[in-house]
Amino acid sequence: MGQHGDRVRQSLLDSAEELFATHGIDAVSNRHIAEHAGNANHSAVAYHFGGRDELIRALLERHATETKLRRTQLVAVLGENPDLRDLLSCLILPWTDQLASMPRPSWRARLLQQLRSVPSGMELISMMSDPLEDDLIQQTRAFLADVPPPVLAGRAWIMGRMVTDVCARYESLVQQDSIDPDWTGLAYFIIDAAVGILSAPVTSVGDFLSARTSAN
Missing domain, CATH: 1.10.357 (Tetracycline Repressor; domain 2)
Structure with missing residues (x-):
C-alpha cells in the first residue's frame, strides 16, 4: 500500500480508537472517524479496511x-x-x-x-x-x-x-x-x-x- 497508505490507516485507527472509547461503538459513524482523522474522503474506512468489523479487528490486532x-x-x-x-x-x-x-x-x-x-x-x-x-x-x-x-x-x-x-x-x-x-x-x-x-x-x-x- 505504501508509506502514505500506512500513515492514513494508522490515522484512521487512532481516530477510531479515541472516538469509540469516548462515545461508544454504535454512536460513531465511519464518516465521523474519517473527519476526525482529517481525511476528506468520507469512505476512507471502507477503502482502507473494507468495513466496520475489519476496522475493529485491526484495532484489536495492532498491539x-x-x-x-x-x-x-x-x-x-x-x-x-x-x-x-x-x-x-x-x-x-x-x-x-x-x-x-x-x-x-x-x-x-x-x-x-x-x-x-x-x-x-x-x-x-x-x-x-x-x-x-x-x-x-x-x-x-x-x-x-x-x-x-x-x-x-x-x-x-x-x-x-x-x-x-x-x-x-x-x-x-x-x-x-x-x-x-x-x-x-x-x-x-x-x-x-x-x-x-x-x-x-x-x-x-x-x-x-x-x-x-x-x-x-
Whole structure:
C-alpha cells in the first residue's frame, strides 16, 4: 500500500480508537472517524479496511504481537509448579504492560470496555486467538478444579469485567493527571483481587450470570 497508505490507516485507527472509547461503538459513524482523522474522503474506512468489523479487528490486532511476546517471556520464567497467582500474572501483566507503554493520552482500555458492552464487539474479541493465553486459561481452570464449573464461569466473567473496567478507570485518571501512573502497581492490585475472586470459598452454587436458552 505504501508509506502514505500506512500513515492514513494508522490515522484512521487512532481516530477510531479515541472516538469509540469516548462515545461508544454504535454512536460513531465511519464518516465521523474519517473527519476526525482529517481525511476528506468520507469512505476512507471502507477503502482502507473494507468495513466496520475489519476496522475493529485491526484495532484489536495492532498491539497483539507485543502482548503475545510479553506473555511468552513471562511463561518462559515460570517454575515447574506455578500457582494461581503465577498463572494470573501471565494473563494480566501483558495487558497492563501494553497500556503502560502507550503514549498519553491513551484510549486502549476504554476502547476494550466499550467493545465489551456490545454483542458485536464481544463476538470480535472472542475471535482473537492466542494459543498460549488459551493454555494458561486451561491451567487456571485445572488449578481451580474444586470450584463448581458454573461458579468458576461466573467468577471468570466477573474477573474479566473487573480487569477491563479497572484499567479503563485508571487510564481515564492518568489522562486527567489525577494520579501518577503506576501500571505495574495496578497490575498486582488487580492480580491480588483476581486470586481472591477465583479461589474464594463457595457457599452458593448456581449459574447466575448466563442467559437462559430456550429448548429447540
